[in-house]
Amino acid sequence: MAAKSIARQQLAVGIDIGGTGTKFGIVDRDGNVLFSGEISTKKHADVNSFIDELYTELSALIEKSGGVGQIKGIGVGAPNGNFYTGTIEYAPNLPWKGIIPLAKLIENKFKLPVTLTNDANAAAIGEMMYGAAKGMRDFIMITLGTGVGSGIVANGQLIYGHDGFAGELGHTIIIPDGRLHPGTGKRGSLESYASATGVRYTALELLETTDEPSLLRDVPKDDLDSKKVYEAAIQGDALARHVYEFTGRILGLALANAVMFSSPQAIVLFGGLTKAGDLILKPTREHMEANLIQVFQNKVKILISHLKESDAAILGASALAWEMK
Amino acid sequence: MAAKSIARQQLAVGIDIGGTGTKFGIVDRDGNVLFSGEISTKKHADVNSFIDELYTELSALIEKSGGVGQIKGIGVGAPNGNFYTGTIEYAPNLPWKGIIPLAKLIENKFKLPVTLTNDANAAAIGEMMYGAAKGMRDFIMITLGTGVGSGIVANGQLIYGHDGFAGELGHTIIIPDGRLHPGTGKRGSLESYASATGVRYTALELLETTDEPSLLRDVPKDDLDSKKVYEAAIQGDALARHVYEFTGRILGLALANAVMFSSPQAIVLFGGLTKAGDLILKPTREHMEANLIQVFQNKVKILISHLKESDAAILGASALAWEMK
Numbered sequence: 001m002a003a004k005s006i007a008r009q010q011l012a013v014g015i016d017i018g019g020t021g022t023k024f025g026i027v028d029r030d031g032n033v034l035f036s037g038e039i040s041t042k043k044h045a046d047v048n049s050f051i052d053e054l055y056t057e058l059s060a061l062i063e064k065s066g067g068v069g070q071i072k073g074i075g076v077g078a079p080n081g082n083f084y085t086g087t088i089e090y091a092p093n094l095p096w097k098g099i100i101p102l103a104k105l106i107e108n109k110f111k112l113p114v115t116l117t118n119d120a121n122a123a124a125i126g127e128m129m130y131g132a133a134k135g136m137r138d139f140i141m142i143t144l145g146t147g148v149g150s151g152i153v154a155n156g157q158l159i160y161g162h163d164g165f166a167g168e169l170g171h172t173i174i175i176p177d178g179r180l181h182p183g184t185g186k187r188g189s190l191e192s193y194a195s196a197t198g199v200r201y202t203a204l205e206l207l208e209t210t211d212e213p214s215l216l217r218d219v220p221k222d223d224l225d226s227k228k229v230y231e232a233a234i235q236g237d238a239l240a241r242h243v244y245e246f247t248g249r250i251l252g253l254a255l256a257n258a259v260m261f262s263s264p265q266a267i268v269l270f271g272g273l274t275k276a277g278d279l280i281l282k283p284t285r286e287h288m289e290a291n292l293i294q295v296f297q298n299k300v301k302i303l304i305s306h307l308k309e310s311d312a313a314i315l316g317a318s319a320l321a322w323e324m325k
Numbered sequence: 326m327a328a329k330s331i332a333r334q335q336l337a338v339g340i341d342i343g344g345t346g347t348k349f350g351i352v353d354r355d356g357n358v359l360f361s362g363e364i365s366t367k368k369h370a371d372v373n374s375f376i377d378e379l380y381t382e383l384s385a386l387i388e389k390s391g392g393v394g395q396i397k398g399i400g401v402g403a404p405n406g407n408f409y410t411g412t413i414e415y416a417p418n419l420p421w422k423g424i425i426p427l428a429k430l431i432e433n434k435f436k437l438p439v440t441l442t443n444d445a446n447a448a449a450i451g452e453m454m455y456g457a458a459k460g461m462r463d464f465i466m467i468t469l470g471t472g473v474g475s476g477i478v479a480n481g482q483l484i485y486g487h488d489g490f491a492g493e494l495g496h497t498i499i500i501p502d503g504r505l506h507p508g509t510g511k512r513g514s515l516e517s518y519a520s521a522t523g524v525r526y527t528a529l530e531l532l533e534t535t536d537e538p539s540l541l542r543d544v545p546k547d548d549l550d551s552k553k554v555y556e557a558a559i560q561g562d563a564l565a566r567h568v569y570e571f572t573g574r575i576l577g578l579a580l581a582n583a584v585m586f587s588s589p590q591a592i593v594l595f596g597g598l599t600k601a602g603d604l605i606l607k608p609t610r611e612h613m614e615a616n617l618i619q620v621f622q623n624k625v626k627i628l629i630s631h632l633k634e635s636d637a638a639i640l641g642a643s644a645l646a647w648e649m650k
Contacts (some may be wrong), residue, residue, distance in 0.1 A: 080620070089620065090619065090620065136487075137487065138486055138487040138491075152586065152587070154479060154482075154484045154486070154491070155480070155482050155484065155485075157479075157480050157482075159479045159480065159587055159588075160480075160588070161463050161479070161587055161588020161589065162461075162462065162463040162588055162589060162590035163588055163624065164588075165588045165620050165621065166463075166479070166586065166587050166588035167586070167587075167588075168585040168586075168588075168618065168620075168621075169585070169586060171585050171618045172581075172582040172585050172586065173578055173581065173582060173616050174501070175501060176499070176500060176578060184618045184619075186616065186618065253498055253501060256497075256498065257497040257498060257582070258586070260493040260494070260496050260497050261477065261491065261492070261493075261494060261497065261583070261586055261587075262477070262484050262486055262491050262492075262586075262587075263484075263485070263486020263487055263488055263489075263490045263491035263492075263493075264486065264487060265487035291498050291511065293493065293496045293509045293511065294415070294509075295405070295414065295415065295490050295493075296490065296493075299488065
């Protein structure tokens with residue numbers, strides 16, 4: 001009996017809610033994902049029907065893992081998730097509008113403690129516990145996907161800010177009066193350039209404003225996406241490479257500003273854009289260094305997350321549960 | 326004897342080192358400056374002769390306060406001061422070049438524990454203990470003087486970063502390829518616009534590039550400074566007012582970016598530029614809000630430090646001593 005009681009609560013549930021799908025898994029303290037699953041987010045116009053399906057699928061995994069007695073808690077990463085209130089607030093990419101008390105809804109259904117934060121913050125905690133930032137007390141996590149998210153760790157703690165919304169580096173203005181971000185109505189934000197959407201847009205711009213020959217000229221506009229730009233770039237397409245140089249110039253400047261703000265030991269990058277490797281990293285590093293004042297130069301590592309992409313989101317979310325009191 | 330022993334170590338010394346002068350004082354736990362003094366910094370080409378004069382002057386105040394037994398420690402704010410190492414590193418405005426082990430030098434001389442940090446960080450701690458940020462756990466302190474310094478508090482702690490150099494908002498790039506900062510060689514940094522030096526430069530630019538009539542056209546170039554711009558502006562001079570609008574536009578953008586980074590409850594401004602009051606604050610606030618995404622709008626206070634300017638620097642530095650273990 002004693003051994004069984006020691007083994008209790010050695011597992012956590014991680015849930016990562018995305019605009020398209022929601023991933024979830026059962027994780028042990030060493031960061032092993034024991035069981036995992038996925039449901040559609042977007043097919044549930046009603047959040048309650050979403051919770052119902054989540055409960056059905058996830059309960060089965062919890063049972064397989066030995067039942068709720070084994071589970072310390074549930075960590076949830078979600079776009080626009082607020083750590084302090086447990087709510088999702090005005091998330092443009094989710095089907096549920098307004099302010100959704102998601103942590104409460106999950107808690108009531110599962111009868112387990114729930115902690116929620118935004119997806120990039122969850123990723124930062126995951127990196128700190130299991131990933132590239134293991135052992136670091138000062139780092140910045142930046143997710144470069146469809147959008148740009150960030151999680152800032154200083155003094156070994158995630159920075160939530162007074163209202164739980166800290167870490168929106170994607171919306172900081174890098175080019176005043178620059179490219180319009182259709183979601184926010186602001187101009188020149190990092191996200192409008194250094195995201196999959198931004199890369200696509202930069203390619204379209206270069207195709208329209210230059211005569212440079214390019215493989216991408218044969219791609220119908222509607223089919224042109226960041227993946228096509230990447231494929232052209234690795235085939236040596238000059239225009240596609242310019243897209244990455246331009247993106248790296250802007251990302252590098254944004255990283256320099258972030259470094260001069262919180263002076264992290266490293267910046268951990270995660271997400272689709274990082275698959276372009278040195279195509280994007282080289283100009284990013286170069287322009288980061290070029291914009292730093294001397295005291296910060298040649299000190300900050302730019303690291304690529306090495307967590308398995310399918311696990312990373314679940315790991316990050318589950319890590320929230322270990323921090324519960 | 327018991328009463329005397331309770332009274333022991335109820336005082337702290339604050340030292341604020343500036344390029345021109347160094348202020349120091351004896352402070353009690355309520356933030357009252359009991360005794361204070363000042364010596365020249367710049368006349369001491371040798372840091373040891375500086376320490377000698379500081380010792381002579383400050384020892385007299387310590388004696389007046391009841392002797393070293395009353396003193397918990399010495400806090401020092403200095404440009405480019407590093408909290409972790411107690412050194413001043415490559416401070417462009419100080420007469421001592423390279424890396425100066427200032428905390429050690431003062432400690433050896435006074436036989437008291439010494440904590441050192443950069444001047445803006447010291448100011449932030451002072452505001453948190455005695456000033457406009459009293460009771461706040463998340464705020465940003467920005468000093469707008471000859472240069473621009475900043476101290477960032479999150480989760481109730483000052484952010485030092487991995488190397489002790491966090492909080493260099495003045496050097497973040499706001500206008501890519503913008504105005505050259507002669508001290509750093511970088512272009513478009515906040516400091517090159519939103520400082521006394523920047524205000525002067527903006528006025529000179531507007532005088533040269535426009536035909537706008539202005540009282541400032543009668544001022545010889547070498548005499549034109551931010552004070553003259555202020556005096557013209559309060560007399561209704563349109564060009565001088567444009568200088569503040571332009572400065573506020575850039576400062577507001579920088580504040581918006583800082584808010585989206587750490588989501589503070591307030592930004593506390595301190596220093597010469599804040600004396601212009603609404604001339605600078607109104608455009609700053611307006612442009613900060615205009616650049617924030619919705620979730621941050623109309624939440625963040627912009628506060629002016631209400632600490633007596635002559636005391637603030639000493640208070641901030643002395644506050645470091647209370648945090649000593």
